[in-house]
Amino acid sequence: MNDLKPGNMRGSHYLTFFSKKKEKKSYNMGQLIGLILGPLLFALTLLFFHPEDLTTKGIFVLAITLWIAVWWITEAIPIAATSLLPLILLPIGHVLNPEEVSAQYGNDIIFLFLGGFILAIAMERWNLHTRVALTIINYLGTSTSKILLGFMIATAFLSMFVSNTAAVMIMIPIGLAIIKEANELKNDHTNSASINKFEQSLVLAIGYAGTIGGLGTLIGTPPLIILKGQYQSAFGEEISFAKWMIIGVPTVIVLLFLVWTYIRFIAFKHDMKELPGGQYLIKQKLDELGEMKYEEKVVQFIFLLASFLWISREFLLKNWAFTSEVADGTIAIFISVLLFLIPAKNKAKHKRIIDWEVAKDLPWGVLILFGGGLALAKGISSSGLAKWLGDQLRLIEGV
Incomplete structure (x- = not known):
């Protein structure tokens, strides 16, 4: 009965009042x-x-x-x-x-980007994007400078073909895992301040590389698709996939080098040459992925085929009567249909490389x-x- 005393009721009312969820407004x-x-x-x-x-x-x-x-x-x-x-x-x-x-x-531009989205989802579904990123980092070496550059190159490369956000979100967990391993393996001679600076530089470098990499290809970032459409509408000329890459890829390389130099040697300069456990963790994660699966090989092949067709369209496909009217969007939808068409071996997961369930994720x-x-x-x-x-x-x- 004590719970029913006026004081307790007031207290209960007080708590209930403050625990009420605020009504969401239709407009801020x-x-x-x-x-x-x-x-x-x-x-x-x-x-x-x-x-x-x-x-x-x-x-x-x-x-x-x-x-x-x-x-x-x-x-x-x-x-x-x-x-x-x-x-x-x-x-x-x-x-x-x-x-x-x-x-x-x-x-056609809309379908170019639609095909790019479907290809990106296929890479993510079968984990090809992680393998590509880890391989690039593993190949570049163990020093903090090389690991930083490796992450930037991997992120920028992924960002050329998947969204900037997706590329960054793929790389950030790998980067944080390396930092965690470095903290666990550090010894008395390891400077904690240097690890902290490296951690900050790595996270920022991944973010910058994701944005920079999007400039490399027409499907790398949404504004380039709008540019392609506006340019064609205003001047009656088409910016092809290959033409843009001639400008975009060198721009990406130069900007990556400038950002890497600034972050490594100016903004977050530190005296740690080698990162404890860095290369070990990368190799461990690659070992966890195991041998390249059939589905990964299929997505890799289609990715390379799409890249070849987009790059060669201007000087190869346009010169054949049969393919002279093929546009970048045509190629994007062609590779998308292939992904929907080819069956998967691991049918416990999915019947085909890509199925129509991906539509809800587009x-x-x-x-x-x-x-x-x-x-x-x-x-x-x-x-x-x-x-x-x-x-x-x-x-x-x-x-």
């Missing part, structure tokens, strides 16, 4: 501001912005661009949902018809975002807004 303050500001800018632009040398369609596209941009930036609604607005607004403004707008969401929102960006770009160019914006920059001509 930033989202709410964006939600209102987007349509408001759209309306104000249509009502009060009427330059003589810009068509009505151009004004309308400028207005919807401001609306969509504000919603993208503030995430008033999910970014992918905002990316569907061109399907509604461009036909309403008589800028493009529905067929022209929706065609942008099925652009970042469809990113693909819709690309489509929305391409549709908006098409509207900007066809409405005359792009030309008008270019004319406004004549004041800085020659700068």
